[in-house]
Amino acid sequence: MNPVLKENVDSKKLPVLNKASFVSSIEKLYYIWFKKPQVIYIVFLSSSVESFDDYIDRLRLGYSGLAFKDMRSVEIECVIADYLGGRLKSFSLEPCFFTGTAFEKKVWQATMTIPYGRVASYREIAEKAGFPGAWRAAGTALNHNPVMLVVPCHRVIKSSGRIGFFGGGEDLKEYLLDLEQKYVLCLK
DNA sequence: TGCATGGCGCCGG
DNA sequence: ACCGGCGCCATGC
Numbered sequence A: 001m002n003p004v005l006k007e008n009v010d011s012k013k014l015p016v017l018n019k020a021s022f023v024s025s026i027e028k029l030y031y032i033w034f035k036k037p038q039v040i041y042i043v044f045l046s047s048s049v050e051s052f053d054d055y056i057d058r059l060r061l062g063y064s065g066l067a068f069k070d071m072r073s074v075e076i077e078c079v080i081a082d083y084l085g086g087r088l089k090s091f092s093l094e095p096c097f098f099t100g101t102a103f104e105k106k107v108w109q110a111t112m113t114i115p116y117g118r119v120a121s122y123r124e125i126a127e128k129a130g131f132p133g134a135w136r137a138a139g140t141a142l143n144h145n146p147v148m149l150v151v152p153c154h155r156v157i158k159s160s161g162r163i164g165f166f167g168g169g170e171d172l173k174e175y176l177l178d179l180e181q182k183y184v185l186c187l188k
Numbered sequence B: 001t002g003c004a005t006g007g008c009g010c011c012g013g
Numbered sequence C: 001a002c003c004g005g006c007g008c009c010a011t012g013c
Helices: A052-058 A071-084 A102-112 A122-128 A135-143 A170-183
Strands: A017-023 A028-034 A039-045 A065-067
Touching (some): A017 A071, A102 A122
Parallel strands (some): A017 A065
């Protein structure tokens, strides 16, 4: 997939966004999207670590979402459900990085190039983003990932091979990596 | 502006 | 193999 970035979107001038949630196979999942253009702003897997509201505050997302569901949101839920069920390895969802610095956006883009079922180290991601040596900051940037799963920050691990941190909890990170390992060879 | 803060990397014991 | 300590660098206050 080819992510299209809206580099100059001002978060203060955002249109009224749609927000919804559903209970996926593993966790409750929140998402915020916009219909035209068809972009997705936020995907958040709930966890014992952090609530959705805390996540919104921590990332300074300042969203103005209206609870809403339509055909588009049903499609989003289906896509995510397919991924979590091992039936999909490439998202058709187009993220819009309306928050984040230039550095963070580069890191998120670099992370999106990691194929399903594969991992990369924080150092490798920093290098791919064009900031060799900023691997420590790359970790922080991934902690600010607004679009979980679509930007597969769970595929970024430590150089040592250890799993590293994850905003949704390290157990969830391990679960997602195991899921991808299980299905990577089964899918075409 | 300077300084503390992080989803890290590396080396030595 | 497992730590602790130090170095690393973009951000935010």
